[in-house]
Amino acid sequence: MTLERPVGRSLVALDIDGTILTHGGDLKKPVREAISAVADAGHHIVIATGRSVVATMPVLEMLGITSGYAVCSNGAVSLRVEPKRKKGYKIIDKVTFDPKPALTLLRDELPTAYIAVEVLGKGFRVNQPFPEGELWGRQKVVPWEKLVSRPATRVTLRMPDTEPEDFMAHIERIGLHEVSYAVGWTAWLDINPEGVSKGSALELMRRRLGVEPSDTVAVGDQRNDLEMLRWAARGVAMGNAPDEVKAAADEVTGHVDDGALADVLSPLR
Numbered sequence: 231m232t233l234e235r236p237v238g239r240s241l242v243a244l245d246i247d248g249t250i251l252t253h254g255g256d257l258k259k260p261v262r263e264a265i266s267a268v269a270d271a272g273h274h275i276v277i278a279t280g281r282s283v284v285a286t287m288p289v290l291e292m293l294g295i296t297s298g299y300a301v302c303s304n305g306a307v308s309l310r311v312e313p314k315r316k317k318g319y320k321i322i323d324k325v326t327f328d329p330k331p332a333l334t335l336l337r338d339e340l341p342t343a344y345i346a347v348e349v350l351g352k353g354f355r356v357n358q359p360f361p362e363g364e365l366w367g368r369q370k371v372v373p374w375e376k377l378v379s380r381p382a383t384r385v386t387l388r389m390p391d392t393e394p395e396d397f398m399a400h401i402e403r404i405g406l407h408e409v410s411y412a413v414g415w416t417a418w419l420d421i422n423p424e425g426v427s428k429g430s431a432l433e434l435m436r437r438r439l440g441v442e443p444s445d446t447v448a449v450g451d452q453r454n455d456l457e458m459l460r461w462a463a464r465g466v467a468m469g470n471a472p473d474e475v476k477a478a479a480d481e482v483t484g485h486v487d488d489g490a491l492a493d494v495l496s497p498l499r
Contacts, residue, residue, distance in 0.1 A: 239273050240498060241441040243301070243432050243458060246279040246289055248451035248486050249468055257292055258489035265293055265491075267499040274439050278428045280304045280412070280420055280454050282384070283351055285366035287318055299439075303348060304412065304422050304454050305431035306383035317351065323434065324350065326381035327423035332406055333378050336387055336419075339404050344388040347377055354386075361390055385421040392417040412454035420454060429457030449494055451475065451486065466494050 244250055244265070251257055269275045277300040279286055286302050290311060300319075301308050308323040329347055336343065346354040346365060353367025354360075355377055360369060365386075389397055397417035410422045428450075436446060448455070448462035451471040459465030459479045467479035468486050476482050484490030 239439075239441060240445040240447055241274045241276055241432070241436050241439060242268055242495070242498065243276045243278040243428070243446070243448040243462065244491070245428075245450035245452070245455050245458075246277060246281060246286070248470055249449055249491055250277075250293070251289065252486050258492070260489045260492040262293060263492070264495040264499065265295075268495050269295070269298070271499055273498055274298065274441065276301060276432065276435055278305075278432060278448070278450075278455075278458055280384075280452075282348055282353075282366060283307060283309060283319065283321075284353060288366075290318075299435060301428055301431040301435065303384040304410075304420055305426045305428045306422050307350065308431050308435065321350070323431070324383055325423045325426050326383055329382045329385045329421070330378035332421055333385060333387075335404060335406070337374075340387070340389065340400060342389070344390070345377065346386040346388075347380075347382045348384040348386070350383055360388060364388065383422070387419040387421070389417040412452070412456075427457035428455060429461035432458060432461055447494075447498070449483075449491060 250261060265275060275298055279302055281302060283302050286300055295311060296313050298311050306325045309319040310322050312320050333345060344360050345357045346360060348354055354365055354369050355372045356369050357377055358371060394417050398413050401413060401419055410424055410426050412420050444463045446462045447464045448458045449466040450458055451468035453475060456475060456478050465479045467476045467482045469482060469484045469490060470486050483494050
């Protein structure tokens with residue numbers, strides 16, 4: 231594979247929510263400055279998020295990122311930032327799966343759940359409108375047959391009135407096969423193609439960029455970051471992460487509300 235940039239630079243993979251941004255959506259000034267400084271030093275900043283492409287692009291704009299790469303939809307979609315294009319990016323990789331088997335199983339067990347199937351670059355097909363502010367992009371309510379009729383990069387299931395611990399117990403009891411999935415910090419479930427994760431997409435990105443495995447850094451705060459933290463030579467969990475995420479990391483930093491990501495990035499500036 232042809233290297234796009236010289237070797238010897240680090241690949242720095244950064245989660246968005248709970249890592250770059252607070253859960254209230256705030257971007258701390260020291261965090262923004264630290265990310266810019268690392269990029270200016272010649273390292274590869276790669277945003278790695280569970281967000282859709284539509285929800286990721288505004289964050290890249292907040293950070294002032296006008297070139298480089300992002301991994302979206304928990305690894306199912308990778309893009310290159312290209313400001314001259316109408317949408318500002320080019321999809322360079324995507325992985326899809328048939329959502330029908332998993333969704334049928336989940337619907338039978340959780341009939342009142344909100345379900346969203348990602349439509350790449352546009353929004354979601356949903357069985358009912360999600361609570362305001364939870365999904366970016368257009369939501370189109372469709373019949374069940376249409377909801378499960380096409381291959382998808384990601385499926386989201388949500389139960390707003392259920393406690394996260396109860397929700398996780400439900401999912402574990404149901405058992406999902408031939409897909410990858412991660413339970414969020416609320417009663418939120420993301421389902422992806424089998425074997426796909428932030429870590430798998432970042433490994434492809436590392437090879438594309440010609441970065442040595444020893445020159446990889448990843449920072450995250452949730453269960454969908456587990457594979458990414460284990461993949462990186464230096465995996466850092468935020469202080470606001472669950473204990474199982476902290477246990478998977480090489481080190482733990484401070485809380486997102488304190489802008490702790492800036493401290494993690496300081497040695498790379």
